[in-house]
Amino acid sequence: MTLLIFHQTANxxxxxxxxxxxxxxxxxxxxxGTGFGSHADNNTSRSYLNTAWENFETGVADSIFYTTTGPxxxxxxALQKANSNYAARGxxxxxxxTYTNVFGVQKTSQLxxxxxxxxxxxxxxxxxxxxWYMFPEGFDTxxxxxxxxxxxxxxxxxxxxxxxxxxxxxxxxxFNTRRGAVTIPIISNTEDGDLAExxxxxxxxxSPMGTWHRFDMYVNLTKxxxxxxxxxxxxGKKLPRVHEFYKSDAALVSAGILQGFDYLSWLMYQxxxxxxxxxxxxxxxxxxxxxxxxVEISESATWDETTQIHKEIQIPLSWSDTEIVVxxxxxxxxxxxxxxxxxxxDDGAVSPGVAINVPGEPPDPPVTGAxxxxxxxxxxLGGAGSVTIQ
Numbered sequence: 001m002t003l004l005i006f007h008q009t010a011n012x013x014x015x016x017x018x019x020x021x022x023x024x025x026x027x028x029x030x031x032x033g034t035g036f037g038s039h040a041d042n043n044t045s046r047s048y049l050n051t052a053w054e055n056f057e058t059g060v061a062d063s064i065f066y067t068t069t070g071p072x073x074x075x076x077x078a079l080q081k082a083n084s085n086y087a088a089r090g091x092x093x094x095x096x097x098t099y100t101n102v103f104g105v106q107k108t109s110q111l112x113x114x115x116x117x118x119x120x121x122x123x124x125x126x127x128x129x130x131x132w133y134m135f136p137e138g139f140d141t142x143x144x145x146x147x148x149x150x151x152x153x154x155x156x157x158x159x160x161x162x163x164x165x166x167x168x169x170x171x172x173x174x175f176n177t178r179r180g181a182v183t184i185p186i187i188s189n190t191e192d193g194d195l196a197e198x199x200x201x202x203x204x205x206x207s208p209m210g211t212w213h214r215f216d217m218y219v220n221l222t223k224x225x226x227x228x229x230x231x232x233x234x235x236g237k238k239l240p241r242v243h244e245f246y247k248s249d250a251a252l253v254s255a256g257i258l259q260g261f262d263y264l265s266w267l268m269y270q271x272x273x274x275x276x277x278x279x280x281x282x283x284x285x286x287x288x289x290x291x292x293x294x295v296e297i298s299e300s301a302t303w304d305e306t307t308q309i310h311k312e313i314q315i316p317l318s319w320s321d322t323e324i325v326v327x328x329x330x331x332x333x334x335x336x337x338x339x340x341x342x343x344x345x346d347d348g349a350v351s352p353g354v355a356i357n358v359p360g361e362p363p364d365p366p367v368t369g370a371x372x373x374x375x376x377x378x379x380x381l382g383g384a385g386s387v388t389i390q
Contacts, residue, residue, distance in 0.1 A: 019341060023297065023328050023356045028317060031295065031324040037345040039293050048327065049316040052117045052288040055312035055329075056086040056366070061102040065117055069109040070101035070107045071267050071283065078284060081132055082256075082332035085286040086097060088115060090155075090267035092302035096272040107175065113270045116263065119209040123160065123260030124223040128292045131156055131266045132311060134212045134282040140204070142270070142279020143177060150269050152178050153281060156215050159257045171255020173230065173245070174268065175215055177203055186234075206308065207233040212284070212332070218292050218348075221260055223247055235308035236298075264288050285331065287313055293346040295326050297339045303350045333362020 016033040023029060042051040045064050054062050059073065073090035074080060080087040090103045090113035098108045102115065133155055137262040142239055143153070157174035177186065186203040216233040223229055225248045232239040245252060267284045273279065295314040312331035316324060324343065333339060341352035 008010055012345040014345050014351035016343060016351050016354050018340065021355055022359050023330070023339065023341075025328055025330045025358055027328045029314075029328050031326065031341070031343065032322065033351070034247055034322055035345065035349075035351075036319065036343055037315060037320050039291060039324075039346075042290050043301060047317065049319055050287065050289040052286065053315055054333075055084070056088060056102060056284060057084065059086050060104045061115070063103075064304065065115055065286070066116045067101065067116060069107045069108045069111050069114065070103060070105075071115055072099045072112050072266070073102045073104070074282065079134075079136070081134070081284045082333070083330070083339045084284055084332070087134075087282050088267060090114075090153075090270050090281045090283065091279075092270035092273050094272070110330070111270075111347075113125055113267045115266045115283070115286065116268075118161075118264075119262035123200055124290055125260050126219065126290055126292075127158060127261055127264070128154060128214045128216065128218045128287075128289045128294070129158065129184055129264055130158045130285070130287040131215060132212050132284045132334065133207065134216050135203070135207060135209050136282065137283070139209050139211050139279045150178055152269070154265070154269040155267055155281060155283065157265040157268040158217070158261040159220060159264045160259055161260050167367075171252065171257045173217075173219065174265075175217065175232070175289065175340060203308055206237070212282075214285075219261065221258060223246065233305070236311050238305040238307060238311050266294075281332065285313075290309065291346045291349050292344060293319070294344050295324060296344065297330075297333065297356070299333070299337070299339060299357070300351065301340050301353055303353060316321075322380075332356065333358065334340050 012035060013036070014035045016031055018032045020030045020032075021027050029329075039049050041049045042047065043064075045062070052064060054065060056073070071090045072077050074087040074089045075366060077084075093114065094109045095107050096110050097112070098106060099112060099164045154172070154174045154176040157172050159172045175186065186206060192211055213235050218231040218325065220229055226246055228245060229247050232241065267281060267283045272279065278370050284321055295316065297314065298309055298310045298311040300309045310332070312333060314326040314327050314329050318325045337358045339358060342353050343351040343354050
C-alpha cells in the first residue's frame with residue numbers, strides 16, 4: 001500500500017510532498033520533500049541516525065546505555081504507557097531489595113534508578129533529549145514525606161562530567177521535582193539551585209498522577225553570547241521560564257556547562273525514601289540526538305507549542321535534504337487512528353503536517369473498572385499515551 005500526499009508551500013521550512021508505505025509499527029517509511037536539511041549518523045551500534053533510543057520492548061535494554069544498578073523492568077501492563085510491553089521504574093529504598101533491572105540482570109540494592117548514556121568525554125554542544133514519564137497515585141504523598149533533607153528527584157538530565165576543578169560531575173541541567181506540599185513544582189535548573197525556575201509551576205498541572213507524559217529538553221551551546229540556550233517541553237508544549245539560561249551567564253561558565261555535555265540520564269536520581277511509602281517513578285521511550293532535526297507523528301493537524309498535544313518521535317534510518325527514511329514508531333497511538341506527520345529541521349523549523357492513516361481497527365472502548373487510556377491531561381484522546389488506574 002502506498003500513500004501519496006502532496007502539499008505545496010513557498011516558505012523555507014521543510015515541506016513534505018509524499019509519504020510511501022503504510023504507517024504500521026516498525027515499517028520503513030520514506031518521506032520525500034524539500035528543505036529537510038542534513039542529519040549525521042550519531043549511533044555506531046545500530047543502523048539508525050539518532051544517538052540513543054530505547055523503548056524497552058524487547059525486555060532487555062541496549063548495551064549502549066549503562067547503569068550501576070539501574071531501574072526495575074516493569075512487566076505489569078496496567079502501569080505502562082499504552083501499547084507498551086515494558087517500562088522502567090525507579091525508586092530509592094531504605095534497605096536493599098532484590099529486583100530485575102532493565103538489562104535483565106538481577107540486582108540487590110537500595111538504589112533502583114539510573115539509566116545513562118555517556119559520550120566518553122566527547123562534549124556535545126547541541127542535544128535534544130526526550131523521555132516519557134508517569135508519576136503514580138501517591139507520588140505527592142511520597143515527595144512531601146520529610147526524610148532528612150533529601151527531597152529531590154531528577155528525571156531527565158544532562159551533565160558535563162569531570163569539568164570542575166578537582167573533578168566532580170560539573171553543573172547538571174535537568175527536569176526535577178522537589179518537595180512542596182501537594183503542588184509539587186516542575187523545576188528546570190542547573191546544579192545546586194543556580195538559575196532554578198518553576199516554583200510557581202506545579203508538576204501535576206502538566207503531568208497528573210497516574211498518566212504518562214513526554215518531557216523534552218533541547219540545549220544549544222553554539223548560539224552567540226547572551227542568547228538563551230535551553231528549551232523545555234511537556235507533551236510538545238514549550239514551558240515559559242522566567243529565569244532563562246543564557247550563554248553568557250557566569251553561573252554556567254563557573255559550572256563548566258559551556259564546555260558542553262557528555263553524560264545523558266533518564267531517571268537519574270531518586271530522593272531517599274523508605275520501605276513503607278511507594279512513590280515510584282516510571283519511564284519509557286528514552287531518546288537523544290545531537291540535533292533537533294527529527295520526524296514526528298501527531299494527533300493534531302497543526303503543530304502547536306502552546307498546547308499539550310500527543311506526539312511520537314519516529315526513528316530515522318537515513319536522511320537527506322529531499323528524502324528521509326524512518327522506522328515507524330506508533331508508540332501509544334492505536335491502529336486505525338488518523339494522524340499527521342511532521343519534519344523538523346536542525347533550526348527547529350517545522351513542515352506543514354500531512355495526514356496519514358494507520359492501518360487497523362481502533363480498539364474497543366475501555367471497560368468500566370479497567371485501566372483506561374487517555375491523552376495528556378487525561379483528555380479523551382484515544383490511546384494518547386496515558387494510563388489511569390481506576
